Amino acid sequence: MSNYEAVIGMEVHAELLTDSKMFCSCRNEFGGEPNTRCCPVCLGMPGSLPVMNRKAVEHVIRTAIALNCVINPNAKFDRKNYFYPDLPKGYQISEYDNPIGESGWIEIDINGVTSKVRIRRVHLEEDTGKLSHVIGDESEVDYNRSGVPLMEIVTEFPPDMHSAEEAYAYVTALRSILTYIGVSDGKMEEGSMRCEPNLSVRPVGYEGFGVKTEIKNLNSFRAVLKGAQYEIDRQIRILQSGGTIIQETRGWNDARQETFSQRSKEGEQEYRYFPEPDLVPLDITQEWIDEIRKTMPELPRAMRERFVSQYGIPEYDAGVLTQARSVALFFEQTATLCGDPKAASNWIMGDFARLLNMEGIEIHQSKVTPTHLAEMIKLISQDVISGKMAKELFEEMYETGADPRELAKLMGPQISDESSLGAILDEVISSQRDVWDALIAGDEKKFGYMVGQIMKVSKGKANPQQVNRLLRERVQSS
Numbered sequence: 001m002s003n004y005e006a007v008i009g010m011e012v013h014a015e016l017l018t019d020s021k022m023f024c025s026c027r028n029e030f031g032g033e034p035n036t037r038c039c040p041v042c043l044g045m046p047g048s049l050p051v052m053n054r055k056a057v058e059h060v061i062r063t064a065i066a067l068n069c070v071i072n073p074n075a076k077f078d079r080k081n082y083f084y085p086d087l088p089k090g091y092q093i094s095e096y097d098n099p100i101g102e103s104g105w106i107e108i109d110i111n112g113v114t115s116k117v118r119i120r121r122v123h124l125e126e127d128t129g130k131l132s133h134v135i136g137d138e139s140e141v142d143y144n145r146s147g148v149p150l151m152e153i154v155t156e157f158p159p160d161m162h163s164a165e166e167a168y169a170y171v172t173a174l175r176s177i178l179t180y181i182g183v184s185d186g187k188m189e190e191g192s193m194r195c196e197p198n199l200s201v202r203p204v205g206y207e208g209f210g211v212k213t214e215i216k217n218l219n220s221f222r223a224v225l226k227g228a229q230y231e232i233d234r235q236i237r238i239l240q241s242g243g244t245i246i247q248e249t250r251g252w253n254d255a256r257q258e259t260f261s262q263r264s265k266e267g268e269q270e271y272r273y274f275p276e277p278d279l280v281p282l283d284i285t286q287e288w289i290d291e292i293r294k295t296m297p298e299l300p301r302a303m304r305e306r307f308v309s310q311y312g313i314p315e316y317d318a319g320v321l322t323q324a325r326s327v328a329l330f331f332e333q334t335a336t337l338c339g340d341p342k343a344a345s346n347w348i349m350g351d352f353a354r355l356l357n358m359e360g361i362e363i364h365q366s367k368v369t370p371t372h373l374a375e376m377i378k379l380i381s382q383d384v385i386s387g388k389m390a391k392e393l394f395e396e397m398y399e400t401g402a403d404p405r406e407l408a409k410l411m412g413p414q415i416s417d418e419s420s421l422g423a424i425l426d427e428v429i430s431s432q433r434d435v436w437d438a439l440i441a442g443d444e445k446k447f448g449y450m451v452g453q454i455m456k457v458s459k460g461k462a463n464p465q466q467v468n469r470l471l472r473e474r475v476q477s478s
């Protein structure tokens with residue numbers, strides 16, 4: 001398979017975070033009883049007129065700035081005509097030849113190597129309704145989503161990506177940016193961010209392009225990675241066995257971890273685009289762009305680099321911590337308060353992340369505050385509690401949101417004095433006579449086991465450094 005290379009482009013649709021829909025005042029919110037957030041405009045009733053949502057336009061300008069795009073001052077809306085039951089007007093308002101943003105790029109990292117993925121366009125359109133296939137030929141349609149502001153981000157042609165890992169890195173980096181700048185919640189499982197890779201393969205060194213397929217309805221980043229890899233392998237297998245690739249749209253079966261044919265594409269569909277007569281072209285002034293630029297937050301990459309230089313944490317940690325802005329801000333506050341950035345990073349990426357994952361919530365929804373986490377880290381460095389006690393304390397703090405100083409009082413202090421530790425040592429040595437004999441006979445592997453037993457007998461309260469020192473002394477004097 002090594003003599004083929006993949007060529008991957010990506011279309012990403014992101015629903016925008018606005019209060020109301022794109023061209024009417026209906027609420028823009030996920031969920032709700034079907035067909036309860038609709039009006040004549042988003043139901044496409046004859047005679048109804050669209051009114052542009054300024055916030056949605058600002059979100060796309062914001063995105064275009066973050067993606068290093070050239071902003072088109074005279075972007076305009078067009079009608080994309082086609083018939084489908086989820087599109088009551090018979091056309092979708094979109095942007096055809098004058099999108100808001102063009103010629104941008106973002107950077108991605110694969111195994112420490114940075115590369116650029118160029119972006120062809122960023123444009124604004126409206127979402128369609130949602131069809132659900134009930135039984136057999138019966139379908140139901142929910143128009144709550146109809147007219148929700150939708151942004152489309154398309155990579156440049158010829159595509160810059162050549163592996164499933166790059167496709168994955170691209171969509172995760174893009175999601176990060178969109179959530180940082182607050183234009184989308186990036187929730188793939190709710191359909192507010194939808195990724196559609198298009199892929200072809202070609203012999204290495206060949207300048208032309210193979211026949212491409214497109215994968216629809218990927219509902220997780222993992223599915224982007226797995227789906228792209230499956231499709232690349234499938235195409236190479238077909239070509240190697242002398243077959244032909246059919247240009248088609250394919251779906252992703254997550255249970256079977258494979259793509260399947262949905263419909264073949266007989267060339268480009270004719271949408272008969274024409275300018276939307278009910279909306280005037282946009283007038284995006286430099287002042288407006290500057291105004292938006294002023295409110296841009298620090299972006300994930302810049303933050304990551306700053307974390308490495310300012311806090312001295314490893315590149316890897318900085319990458320993980322800056323994927324979501326809420327996590328990055330939490331880290332920064334904790335690190336500043338406790339003065340030990342690496343400890344803050346370890347807790348946030350370790351026990352904290354594990355508990356958040358289990359509960360399925362975001363860091364800012366948790367009961368743990370940066371102040372409390374910082375306090376707990378200080379309790380460890382001041383030897384008030386051991387690392388082992390801290391793990392227990394952290395879980396308690398996570399459950400209840402209690403003050404770590406109070407919890408440490410309840411747990412009782414760490415045992416550091418020599419006479420108490422000596423008594424525990426005696427107890428363990430007499431109950432583990434065989435192990436002890438082996439240890440003093442020179443079996444060093446038993447040392448760690450003995451330390452473990454002492455920690456266990458002390459219920460995790462023994463000061464581990466002290467235990468190590470005292471046990472070593474005993475061994476040497478035996």
Ligand SMILES: [Zn+2]
Binds near residue numbers: 024025040042
């Ligand atoms: Zn409406």
